[in-house]
Amino acid sequence: MILRSSAASPFGRKVKMTAKYLGVYNALSVETADTTNPEDTLRQQNPLGKIPVLILDDGRKYYDSRVICEFLDSKADGRTLHPTESDARWDALTLQALGDGIVDASILQVYEKRIRPEEKQYQGWLDYQSEKVTRALDALSATPPSLTGDMTIGHFAVACALGYLDLRFEGAWRAKYPALVTWLDAFRDLVPAFDATGPDA
Template structure:
């Protein structure tokens, strides 16, 4: 049984779990919650970066980060399922994933700025820098909303996780008002991919 070091509010973990469900591999994975700021948690030995998700394979090998884990799972399922085999299409899908993951990285940093720094210590310049990344990503994604045809690819899964994380952590920011096509796309994705609702964030 593989072990996935996880958190119920991590969008990167959610991406991996959705992928595992779509690939028919989820029943081979045991979820193990990680205590990210606890130095005694074994996560820091499994992944020197102390980050989730980290997938421990049956033989003990540890795979991280989420993009590498999804690629590993896709290969286990035969390949070419969530990550296309065609080189041009593969580049498009992986670039979309990278854009959405980068948007998430900036969002997580904004959450950390509020959570771990006193208000007087927060950097307005840093917040503006990360917010600009998110805004540019939203604009680019609105202009290139992917088509839902058949099973989703990893880029689409990453996009759904990124948009829903914004809802979770920034509920007062109505991104749908400025990016209506993305809003419609997320509704369609949730209807088409039951695993998305099954993996809803839990606080």
């Protein structure tokens, strides 16, 4: 299978972490995709032009990261990141939505500054997205996800979100949220795939 992604993509990182954790990473061939290049075949593989995309051996294409991670989970033996028991499943998916939402709001801030000329950037929009991240981090810091039980896709999404804040916002969150710094350090010890799939890995 081919995984189209980029080294800096937090959603691609979540997929690669999942694959490593589940023991199916060797079944993937990771290929770089350029979302800004209209000549890249990415736009034929995913009409939205977004990464990651998983291309199966028979040509089927799956996106986004949530779909790909659950698909890989269905192909793995033993470990699972998607609980089947009702309450645990919904808790894991909700935590994933929170982690992914932090990334979504963060990416919109990055694009606003990267794509728009400075005189056209809208501070109100940047503040609106930043406030989403702050509220999410406040909630996570108040009750960090437990690491004493089984890992779930929610844990992976939150870790990738914090990793992206380190990458694109110089880790500014760390000063305000020491409980999450401690949480991420503990997660890294439990899941070596986090460091193995970072942007510099």
